[in-house]
Amino acid sequence: VLTQSPGTLSLSPGERATLSCRASQTITDNYLAWYQQRPGQSPRLLIHGASTRATGIPDRISARGSGTDFTLTISRLEPDDFAVYYCLQYATSPQLSFGGGTKVEIK
């Protein structure tokens, strides 16, 4: 089970966002990805392997973690960053699972 916190993060543009994804069991090989979903859109891949940015993702978006604790950080929020973020574990293939999501909203 993946637990994301907080459920909602209220911040202003330019601020730093720190999102957490905690697993109930160790995620082997750092098999964890992060996705962003803007309203009315399909999710977009941000991070895989716990810390590797996907193609085209700016370096103000970073991620780290291992074992059971993972973090996504957006260093300076821009208008397009206000969205919902999900972590996905694929360590237990062929069964995968998402976290419940964190909404980053404009304060």
Next chain:
Amino acid sequence: EVRLVESGGGLVRPGWSLRLSCEASGFNFNKHALHWVRQVPGQGLEWLAGISWNSARIGYADSVRGRFVISRDNAKASLYLQMHSLRPDDTAFYYCAKDVFNGAIRLFWFDSWGPGTLVAVSS
């Protein structure tokens, strides 16, 4: 350009069956695993099922195992989700998604998604 387009959604009654399809183009369909993910409007993402490129490896979420069946037809570049005994809590947008690796024997993360198709289960 990778393109995934879901179809087959609609309004159905509780207890009915429905088959969703996902037509793919723009990549080597025969060599990529694929997944189904759903999202109740206004709620989070739920991974439902995944199938390896050769259908040898299939996984399901506990919530749908035994009611939903994932399959693929590589000759038609199509992915399917057969859903049985539908319930009102199956009402959601259903997305297909492409696994990242070519020829992998296990499931990994997804790098492309379709726009989704809405399934509504109501009497």
